[in-house]
Amino acid sequence: MSEVSKYFVPKDDTRLFGKEHEIAERFWAIGVFVTTPDRFIDERIKEWASAGRSLPTSAHDFSFAEMGLATSPLHDPVPNLIYDLACPQCGASLSQVANEIWEDEESSLALPLREVACPDCHAISKPDALVSPEAYTFSRAYLWVSDVDLEDWDSNFIHTVESVLGPCVEYTSLET
Structure with a gap:
């Protein structure tokens, strides 16, 4: 079974980094509940439910597993x-090599600057030069929505996201 995820990447992510609570609060006010690393919104939902309080309502109604803010x-x-x-020079597969480099938590170098060496032709490429059939980018702050149902997805959701994050680019990923 495949899982479709949506990602909303602000065109200016620098102003959002470190403001997870502020952003989550702005989404909360419009009925969009986003998970943060400390899961404070999840705790609030539990508290409100146990107190019998009504949650803020959203203008959107679509199926998904979880929604969160990543920084x-x-x-x-x-x-x-x-x-x-793939390597832009010879076309060799670089997915495993690139993902290993990007997952290196000991490196202090930003991911967009981590060069990827092709094991076949030995070309060195910047991450944004790698060839891929799907669009991708790197970001310091973005909203993700996992396991969406494309049949009931609300294409207007991006407008709600942009009302909080500013202008965004929407990415869709099919994970198998």
């Missing part, structure tokens, strides 16, 4: 797993 000082690949990456 990283070194950038994350978006989508988080990029399949079928």
Whole structure:
């Protein structure tokens, strides 16, 4: 079974880094509940439910598993797993090599600056030069929505996201 995820990457992610609570609060006010690393919104939902309080309502009604806000000082690949990456010189598969380099938590170098060496032709490439059938980028802050049902997906959701994050680019990922 495949899982479809949506990612909303602000065109200016630098102003959002480190403001997870502020952003989550702005989404909360419009009935969009996003998970943060400390899961404070999840705790609030439990508290409100046990107190019998009504949650803020959303203008959107679509199926998904979870929605969250991700931030990283070194950038994350978006989508988080990029399949079928290839060397721009010889076309050799670089997915495993690139993902290993990007997952190296000991490196202090931002992901967009981590060069990828092709094991076949030995060409050195910047991550944004790698060839992929799906669009990808790197971001320090973005909203993700996992396991969406494309049949009931609300294409207007991006407008709600942009009302909080500012102008965004929407990415769709099919994970098998």
